[in-house]
Amino acid sequence: MQSKVVVGNAHSEGANRSGWFLGHFINPIDDIRSTSDLEVKWGMHPAGDGRSEWAMNEEATTLSILIKGRFRVQFPEQEVILSREGDYVLWSPGVPHSWSAESDCTILTVRWPSKSGDSVAVS
Structure with missing residues (x-):
């Protein structure tokens, strides 16, 4: 049985999975x-x-929170700039998006639920 307490480093553990x-x-x-x-x-x-x-994402809701830097998230009807530590953007399933880092930045993103193949390309 695995431990009920896990300690690690998000940066190094996510290195092989785009974070x-x-x-x-x-x-x-x-x-x-x-x-x-x-x-x-x-x-x-x-x-x-x-x-x-x-x-x-077809089923997942997404929350992205700026830790540091300046980050742009684009939606079909809107563009959001995260520029202050703690700025966030939250979007529903089915909302197309793209993004760009305007400066070196760190972003914490949470999606729920976690499902294989839920993220799809949109033309």
């Missing part, structure tokens, strides 16, 4: 970080980093 360190994709499945309830990402993005292609 995602808690969710359905963690093995072994009896690790308390393996859950379909939610997934968590520690994103460290250099200035200019981004995803220009549109994507959306």
Whole structure:
């Protein structure tokens, strides 16, 4: 049986999964970080980093919180700039989005639920 207390480093543990360190994709499945309830990402993005292609989650709600830096999230009808520590943006399933780091920044993102294949490209 796995420990009921886990200590780690979000940055290093998520390095092989684009920053995602808690969710359905963690093995072994009896690790308390393996859950379909939610997934968590520690994103460290250099200035200019981004995803220009549109994507959306079919079932997951997403919350992104700025830890440091300046980060832009684009939606079809709106653009959001996170510029103060603690600024956040929350969006529902089915909302297309893209993003870019305007400066070196760190973003904490939480999605729920955590489901394989839920993130899809949008044309």
